[in-house]
Amino acid sequence: MAKKKKTVRREWTKDDLKTLKLLARQKTGVTKIAKKLKRTPGATAAKAFVLGVSLSCEVR
DSSP: OOOOOOOOOOOOOHHHHHHHHHHHHTTOBHHHHHHHHTSOHHHHHHHHHHHTOOOBSOOO
């Protein structure tokens, strides 16, 4: 039986939030922002929504 991968949740640091807001202002796509932050596009989009930050609609 294959082992199930454990979900690891990392806290959002002040630097992560600063980067997210900066890249969102530059109209960078969600996938590129997620790769830069080493997070999933879903987690990135969810955090942006909570912060009220508008992102480019490039979710794939």
